Amino acid sequence: MIVEISDLRVDYRTGGEALTVINIPAxxxxxxxxxxxxxxxxxxxxTLLHVLAGLLPPSGGTVRVCGQELTSLNEFQRDQFxxxxxxxxxxxxxxxxxxxALENVxxxxxxxxxxxxxxxxxxxxxxxxxSHRLTHYPSEMSLGEQQRVAIARALVKQPELILAxxxxxxxxxxxxxxxxxxxxxxCQAHGCSLVVVSHQVQxxxxxxxxxxxxxxxxxxxxxxxxxxxxxxTAKEGA
Amino acid sequence: MRFWQIVLxxxxxxxxxxxxxxxxxxxxxxxxxxxxxLREQSHRNxxxxxxxxxxxxxxxxxxxxxxxxxxxxxxxxxxxxxxxYYTKVLKDPIVExxxxxxxxxxxxxxxxxxxxxxxxxDFEYVAGQHFSFRPEDGGQGRVFQxxxxxxxxWEAAKALHLHLGQTFNPVCGINAGDPVHVNDDIKFVGIMxxxxxxxxxxxxxPLKTFYTLQGHDEVAKMADDEEFREISGAYLKIKRxxxxxxxxxxQELKYNIDQSSAAQLVIPNEVLPRLFTIIGWVDRxxxxxxxxxxxxxxxxxxxxxxxxxxxxxxxxxxxxxxGAQRYxxxxxxxxxxxxxxxxxxxxGILAGHGLTAIGCHFIAAETGLRFSPWFVSVADVWxxxxxxxxxxxxxxxxxxQAYRLGVLKNLTPIS
Numbered sequence: 001m002i003v004e005i006s007d008l009r010v011d012y013r014t015g016g017e018a019l020t021v022i023n024i025p026a027x028x029x030x031x032x033x034x035x036x037x038x039x040x041x042x043x044x045x046x047t048l049l050h051v052l053a054g055l056l057p058p059s060g061g062t063v064r065v066c067g068q069e070l071t072s073l074n075e076f077q078r079d080q081f082x083x084x085x086x087x088x089x090x091x092x093x094x095x096x097x098x099x100x101a102l103e104n105v106x107x108x109x110x111x112x113x114x115x116x117x118x119x120x121x122x123x124x125x126x127x128x129x130x131s132h133r134l135t136h137y138p139s140e141m142s143l144g145e146q147q148r149v150a151i152a153r154a155l156v157k158q159p160e161l162i163l164a165x166x167x168x169x170x171x172x173x174x175x176x177x178x179x180x181x182x183x184x185x186x187c188q189a190h191g192c193s194l195v196v197v198s199h200q201v202q203x204x205x206x207x208x209x210x211x212x213x214x215x216x217x218x219x220x221x222x223x224x225x226x227x228x229x230x231x232x233t234a235k236e237g238a
Numbered sequence: 239m240r241f242w243q244i245v246l247x248x249x250x251x252x253x254x255x256x257x258x259x260x261x262x263x264x265x266x267x268x269x270x271x272x273x274x275x276l277r278e279q280s281h282r283n284x285x286x287x288x289x290x291x292x293x294x295x296x297x298x299x300x301x302x303x304x305x306x307x308x309x310x311x312x313x314x315x316x317x318x319x320x321x322x323y324y325t326k327v328l329k330d331p332i333v334e335x336x337x338x339x340x341x342x343x344x345x346x347x348x349x350x351x352x353x354x355x356x357x358x359x360d361f362e363y364v365a366g367q368h369f370s371f372r373p374e375d376g377g378q379g380r381v382f383q384x385x386x387x388x389x390x391x392w393e394a395a396k397a398l399h400l401h402l403g404q405t406f407n408p409v410c411g412i413n414a415g416d417p418v419h420v421n422d423d424i425k426f427v428g429i430m431x432x433x434x435x436x437x438x439x440x441x442x443x444p445l446k447t448f449y450t451l452q453g454h455d456e457v458a459k460m461a462d463d464e465e466f467r468e469i470s471g472a473y474l475k476i477k478r479x480x481x482x483x484x485x486x487x488x489q490e491l492k493y494n495i496d497q498s499s500a501a502q503l504v505i506p507n508e509v510l511p512r513l514f515t516i517i518g519w520v521d522r523x524x525x526x527x528x529x530x531x532x533x534x535x536x537x538x539x540x541x542x543x544x545x546x547x548x549x550x551x552x553x554x555x556x557x558x559x560x561g562a563q564r565y566x567x568x569x570x571x572x573x574x575x576x577x578x579x580x581x582x583x584x585x586g587i588l589a590g591h592g593l594t595a596i597g598c599h600f601i602a603a604e605t606g607l608r609f610s611p612w613f614v615s616v617a618d619v620w621x622x623x624x625x626x627x628x629x630x631x632x633x634x635x636x637x638x639q640a641y642r643l644g645v646l647k648n649l650t651p652i653s
Contacts, residue, residue: 055559055645076563083561090649096553098251106239111561153560 087154267586
């Protein structure tokens with residue numbers, strides 16, 4: 001398994017009250033699988049991705065990613081783990097503005113200590129149809145193109161898992177479909193597992209495997225909203 | 239990408255604040271470097287180079303004026319002394335030798351000193367070093383032998399493009415408009431090899447020529463009659479005791495000479511430190527100004543880095559999301575600060591030498607002293623490490639801010 005979750009709980013303190021926003025008894029993703037998680041905005045999908053990326057330590061439970069138990073790692077180790085094993089794609093403004101497309105891609109491997117050849121980065125951008133944009137800065141690219149560069153950046157260090165958080169949230173449906181197709185294709189070509197969260201139906205339907213987060217997350221089974229939780233231990237890990 | 243490439247890219251991305259901070263630091267460093275260079279060169283000129291002369295027998299008047307005139311070819315001698323008194327002093331058992339001279343003439347801005355020819359054989363401008371005319375040392379020609387012959391110091395010859403066989407007419411005085419000895423054509427027969435001392439900046443004629451220059455009618459008889467003869471002063475070489483120290487009897491000799499109304503004995507090593515006590519506050523003020531400018535520049539750098547960090551929160555958060563450690567982003571800010579102060583430091587040192595060059599020009603014009611803009615001062619050595627330390631200090635506060643930056647808070651809120 002590339003992802004294995006057991007009794008995962010994430011609590012937040014809001015207005016002096018502790019709220020459980022994620023409560024997942026068990027969930028797993030097999031190696032090489034591509035999974036879409038759907039759910040409305042604010043349901044905690046991104047929070048789950050942050051936990052899987054090691055950006056947010058959970059309040060309870062166990063989270064095993066790429067065979068590594070994340071809850072046993074400190075922040076320094078989680079950063080190292082993320083740098084080496086997990087690629088993350090965000091909704092928008094994914095790229096560093098002062099860097100060209102090629103440099104943004106190379107930056108993706110800087111902290112993994114893999115230092116890929118520029119040729120590898122070029123090839124990835126080529127696979128994503130961005131060969132003509134290598135020296136362009138983010139401000140000179142469309143949002144769809146920026147997302148394709150972000151995909152190449154996530155893949156350049158050859159991670160075992162890609163976590164994409166609303167990767168098409170800023171795109172129109174035509175470009176969204178194009179980006180998702182390319183994301184899936186390159187992940188498959190590079191033998192990389194993929195977990196995408198999205199509230200867009202057409203994105204989720206593009207995946208054979210998809211999960212309704214509202215079903216997965218037991219925290220929302222109470223109709224009155226998030227369940228009370230205690231003790232509160234979760235806080236932002238970064 | 240390598241870490242240093244990220245540092246350089248960040249600097250380039252914020253080039254305006256980076257450049258402003260760098261130039262501010264360069265300004266402070268330039269001031270410090272220039273002041274230090276000129277101060278050190280002054281010290282060298284007025285202390286080490288004065289060591290070639292144990293003592294100067296001179297007329298009554300300002301001791302500083304006597305040293306400046308006799309050793310540095312500046313100012314004017316406050317009077318004259320009798321030749322007979324000089325020869326009497328020479329007989330003192332602790333006086334090893336003496337070289338009499340007469341100042342007060344010039345040529346094209348350089349002093350023309352009449353001097354005994356033993357100056358070229360006996361005088362040691364640095365312990366054990368005599369003047370040379372050998373081509374392999376950079377000299378030309380020979381010592382003067384006749385009345386109408388002269389030799390030039392290396393710098394004077396270079397500045398005036400002098401060549402052997404060329405003649406000149408000395409000016410009777412050191413100021414513009416002073417009369418010229420138009421009927422006395424004196425020929426250069428030698429150019430002294432460079433010594434790096436003020437002696438390079440003078441022209442020398444035989445002592446007796448001084449008395450026989452046309453227009454010196456009242457002193458002409460001084461050439462033959464020693465009872466009438468006067469000189470501006472004389473360099474005295476004092477006997478040495480064990481360890482190479484000057485004979486302690488010099489203080490008694492000085493006391494005795496100073497008690498007389500005929501002359502005084504001036505010891506350059508005692509007089510010159512007083513000069514720096516008088517003018518020392520000037521360079522202290524300039525050093526304080528330079529240090530303040532540099533410190534203000536460092537504060538500006540801290541503010542610039544912190545304000546740039548506000549714009550870069552998302553970039554830093556993205557780097558952290560890509561796997562950068564907290565200490566990596568801390569190091570990033572520290573290295574940016576370090577790069578700015580080091581580049582500012584290098585720029586400042588170069589600009590400092592530029593300022594020194596301007597200073598040298600004015601000092602040469604006003605005093606005749608030749609300083610080098612390329613002199614490497616102690617400040618040149620410690621300024622860069624100092625700037626590195628300042629860079630680290632200035633980078634700490636922005637570094638801590640970057641270290642504490644929350645990744646999730648600074649990424650676009652999603653779902």
